[in-house]
Amino acid sequence: MKTVLRSNDPCWCGSGRKYKRCHKLSDEPVRPGNVSPRRSVPTSIVHPDYAEGGVPGSGSTSAIQKPEVIERMRRAGRMAAEVLALAAAEVAPGVTTEHIDEVVHEACIERGVYPSTLGYKGYPKSCCTSVNEVICHGIPDDRALRDGDIINIDVTVFVDGVHGDTSATYPVGEIAPESQELIDATREATWLGIRAVQPERPIGDIGKSIAGFVEPMGYGVVRVFGGHGIGERFHTSLHIPHYYEPRADTLLKPNMVFTVEPMITMGSYHHRVWPDAWTAVTTDLKRTAQFEHTVVVTKTGAEVLTLPPESR
Ligand SMILES: [Zn+2]
Numbered sequence: 001m002k003t004v005l006r007s008n009d010p011c012w013c014g015s016g017r018k019y020k021r022c023h024k025l026s027d028e029p030v031r032p033g034n035v036s037p038r039r040s041v042p043t044s045i046v047h048p049d050y051a052e053g054g055v056p057g058s059g060s061t062s063a064i065q066k067p068e069v070i071e072r073m074r075r076a077g078r079m080a081a082e083v084l085a086l087a088a089a090e091v092a093p094g095v096t097t098e099h100i101d102e103v104v105h106e107a108c109i110e111r112g113v114y115p116s117t118l119g120y121k122g123y124p125k126s127c128c129t130s131v132n133e134v135i136c137h138g139i140p141d142d143r144a145l146r147d148g149d150i151i152n153i154d155v156t157v158f159v160d161g162v163h164g165d166t167s168a169t170y171p172v173g174e175i176a177p178e179s180q181e182l183i184d185a186t187r188e189a190t191w192l193g194i195r196a197v198q199p200e201r202p203i204g205d206i207g208k209s210i211a212g213f214v215e216p217m218g219y220g221v222v223r224v225f226g227g228h229g230i231g232e233r234f235h236t237s238l239h240i241p242h243y244y245e246p247r248a249d250t251l252l253k254p255n256m257v258f259t260v261e262p263m264i265t266m267g268s269y270h271h272r273v274w275p276d277a278w279t280a281v282t283t284d285l286k287r288t289a290q291f292e293h294t295v296v297v298t299k300t301g302a303e304v305l306t307l308p309p310e311s312r
Contacts, residue, residue, distance in 0.1 A: 013148075013174055023176070026148030029285050030131050032274060033141030036098055038124050039105050045114050048158045048234070054122045056233060063229030063238035063256045069162060070296055073231065073257060076113070076157055076164030077294050077305030078312075083107045084155040084166050085309055087127065093147040093173045097129035101140035104155055116156035116163050116234050123278060128154040128167075135222055135263050135271050135280040135288045147173035150183060152290045156234065163234050165259050166306035167292040178266070179287060182219070186264040186289040189214050193242065193260045194295055197252060197302035204248035207241040210262045220269030222288070225280070227259040230294055243269075252297050257305075261292030 005012060011022035041047065049057040065073065086107045087100050105126040108115045115126035123139075130138035130152040131145070138152075145151060154167035169183050189210045196209035211221050227240030241248050242262035263269075267286030273279065282288055295302040 012176055023148040023174075026132070026146040026172070030134055030138075030143065030281070032276060032279070033097075033143040035124055035139055035141045038118070039102075039126060041109065041114055041118065045109065045112055046158070046161070047114055048116065048120075050121070051114070051119045054119055056120070056235070061229070061233065061237040063231070063236050063258055064253055065231045065255055065257045065296070067255070069231055070255060070257065072160040072162045073164060073294070073296070074305055076159050076162045077166070078164070079111055079113050079159055080155050080157045080164035080166045080294070081306045081308050083111070083113075083157060084153060084168060087153050087155065088168065088170055091145065091151060091153075091170045091172055094144050096142050096144050097131070097138070097140040097151070098142050100129055100153060101125050101127055104153075108157055111157075111159070113157040113159040116158045116165070117154075120234060128152070130154070130279075130290070132287050133282045133285045135265070135282060136225055136290060137278040137280055139276060139278055145172045148175050148179075149173075150175060150179050150287060150289060154290075154292065158234075162232055163230050164306055165230055165234075165292060165294050167261065167290055169289040169291060182264065182266055182287060182289045185214055185217055185219060186262065187291050189262050189264060190260060190291040190293065193262060194293060194302050194304060197260075197295060197297055199254050199297055199299060200251055202249045202251060203240060204245050206260060207248065208244045210242050211244045214262075214264050220265035220267065222263035222265060222269045222271065224271055225263060227261050227292075229256070229258045231257055254297050254299055256297040257294065259292055259294050261290060263288055263290045
């Protein structure tokens, strides 16, 4: 609908203003902005091993975690969700993604936690902010959010030696109905994926459930990026496809901990990466949304470690 609007047509939002003077700005492709210098974390906060050199160390990559590790991850998950909620409260037209990053960074330091993305493989910021056609790994910069944008904020924290990882997609001001539908479908798909988690069932069940819901609606499911095992390391070797992959036959086991984080697209699920080597965008520049939780497999299903403060 939006794509056929011409500059002088009335805007889709019903404001009565011409499209070019209203929401056209938020339909333009996202461009790289200026990235501010790296923020520091006090040495009193325990840093992950990659914080200086950028390279995660070797060590156990098992996705099955000991109960005492899971107990620490409950706290990390809660903290990540709290920080995400604070960041989300800042989302508004005119606010830069740089500001959101600053809020995330300061909220982490206040809690004595390290923002896991900072320095990870050279990543320069304390969260990821992925706007409109950015699938994931958008770097906060001086671009101001525009009325009609959608933004995913992805927060991971490191505390007590473990990581907690969560993200959500938010509307900026008034968004087009099709953008709201994408966000709602992606949130629902994430929960369907989480509900598909059952011990002794194959990992492929998760993507089967997600794709089975969104693909009939005409959406795409990003294949290149998936969920990941998580624990004392930010990413363990376990990979969770969000599309249906019948060969993903690894069985889910109690105490496995991983993320479910489907990236759902309005058009193509193919991506390209900006010259910054991080920002992944859809090849057709159509919008994409994502939600993410860290979950642990229980004897009967999944426990979500990153529930937002209001829904606990
Ligand atoms: Zn408008």
